[in-house]
Amino acid sequence: MADSDDWDIATRAIRVGHRRTPENEHCEPIFATSSFVFGSAAEAAARFSGEQPGNIYARFTNPTVRAFEERLAAMEGGEACVATASGMAAILATCMGLLQQGDHLVSSRSIFGSTVVLFDKYLSRFGIQTSYVDLADLAAWEAAIRPETRMLFLETPANPLTTLGDIRALAELAHAHDCLLVVDNCFCTPALQRPLALGADIVVHSATKYIDGQGRALGGAVVGDAKRVGEEVYGVLRTAGPSMSPFNAWIFLKGLETLALRMREHSRNAGQLAEWLAAHPAVERVHYPGLESHPQHALAQRQQEAPGGILSFEVKGGRKAAWSVIDATHLCSITANLGDTKTTITHPATTTHGRLSDEQREQAGITQGLIRIAVGLEAIEDIRNDLARGLDRL
Numbered sequence: 001m002a003d004s005d006d007w008d009i010a011t012r013a014i015r016v017g018h019r020r021t022p023e024n025e026h027c028e029p030i031f032a033t034s035s036f037v038f039g040s041a042a043e044a045a046a047r048f049s050g051e052q053p054g055n056i057y058a059r060f061t062n063p064t065v066r067a068f069e070e071r072l073a074a075m076e077g078g079e080a081c082v083a084t085a086s087g088m089a090a091i092l093a094t095c096m097g098l099l100q101q102g103d104h105l106v107s108s109r110s111i112f113g114s115t116v117v118l119f120d121k122y123l124s125r126f127g128i129q130t131s132y133v134d135l136a137d138l139a140a141w142e143a144a145i146r147p148e149t150r151m152l153f154l155e156t157p158a159n160p161l162t163t164l165g166d167i168r169a170l171a172e173l174a175h176a177h178d179c180l181l182v183v184d185n186c187f188c189t190p191a192l193q194r195p196l197a198l199g200a201d202i203v204v205h206s207a208t209k210y211i212d213g214q215g216r217a218l219g220g221a222v223v224g225d226a227k228r229v230g231e232e233v234y235g236v237l238r239t240a241g242p243s244m245s246p247f248n249a250w251i252f253l254k255g256l257e258t259l260a261l262r263m264r265e266h267s268r269n270a271g272q273l274a275e276w277l278a279a280h281p282a283v284e285r286v287h288y289p290g291l292e293s294h295p296q297h298a299l300a301q302r303q304q305e306a307p308g309g310i311l312s313f314e315v316k317g318g319r320k321a322a323w324s325v326i327d328a329t330h331l332c333s334i335t336a337n338l339g340d341t342k343t344t345i346t347h348p349a350t351t352t353h354g355r356l357s358d359e360q361r362e363q364a365g366i367t368q369g370l371i372r373i374a375v376g377l378e379a380i381e382d383i384r385n386d387l388a389r390g391l392d393r394l
């Protein structure tokens with residue numbers, strides 16, 4: 001048993017993955033190299049045949065990328081991790097590695113927009129069909145499963161209404177039907193939620209968000225068991241090539257070191273903001289898993305270590321009012337991105353969910369008065385004052 005098996009996640013985030021080179025560096029080095037040199041022709045042959053483990057070419061392995069993979073695997077509690085060029089590349093590689101023509105996928109309706117396009121426009125071309133269900137409706141998940149269903153896919157909490165999926169219940173359902181449960185753990189990160197421990201088979205990440213946490217680089221990862229992730233998904237990566245750059249892997253390694261600390265603080269700021277918003281007369285409703293008014297507050301407490309940094313709220317007065325609150329901010333960044341030290345503010349109905357029909361949007365509960373905030377790490381009084389400027393005028 002490795003020492004790290006006993007370590008808390010905060011310790012794993014700092015100590016796992018770095019094997020010191022003969023230079024005795026303290027900080028993880030960036031191996032900026034595309035290929036590796038062999039000691040002899042026989043060693044080259046042994047590496048290529050797979051007889052001897054070791055580096056060959058950076059599309060396959062790179063020590064900086066491997067350090068990131070080992071660290072994230074230890075934090076999620078998975079046997080294997082494969083790092084990818086982006087979050088979307090992680091989802092693509094998972095589907096390519098684990099699905100084939102004729103398979104069927106059941107997905108939560110509340111997932112990242114590009115993931116929907118990947119499923120509907122591209123996977124469908126290769127004979128993989130997707131059905132969508134309401135994240136929180138367990139009976140709907142079960143009803144959508146067919147004999148050819150191989151995978152259930154979700155994000156929890158979901159954007160922008162912070163609806164939760166019950167990972168443990170969905171894992172049981174998936175396994176009763178011989179399906180894999182894949183969880184996009186982008187919103188919580190392993191600092192707040194570990195889907196594998198709750199029974200999920202695969203975790204996918206956009207490292208671009210909280211794992212970096214400072215908006216500097218694009219990356220992703222897939223975590224799971226040695227066979228499915230370590231062989232099947234890895235095989236897609238090394239062949240098709242959406243591998244992570246060592247420069248980005250270094251940024252994410254550094255990001256992981258402060259992840260638990262940052263996620264606690266994101267949650268604390270978001271919790272304080274949610275309470276303040278809930279008491280504001282211009283605010284109709286606040287969606288945040290940390291509030292007792294959240295319909296799945298108990299599940300959030302069971303499943304997550306903290307409620308996370310994302311919240312949304314509805315202002316009275318529809319789109320005009322929502323836009324005026326957004327436009328009155330000076331500090332918050334008007335952008336749909338999330339997982340940054342900088343607080344971001346967005347109007348889902350006309351941006352991230354703009355492609356939906358009015359009817360679909362209404363069904364999903366995304367009203368014109370809804371504003372989503374990814375709460376950053378600025379002082380909470382400053383974030384509050386920035387929002388009060390617009391809200392107090394409504």
Ligand SMILES: *Cc1c(COP(=O)(O)O)cnc(C)c1O
Nearest residue numbers: 086087088112184186206208219
């Ligand atoms: C951003 C995001 C993705 C895609 O990640 P990229 O790194 O942008 O490719 C996937 N899922 C969720 C939940 C996201 O927020």
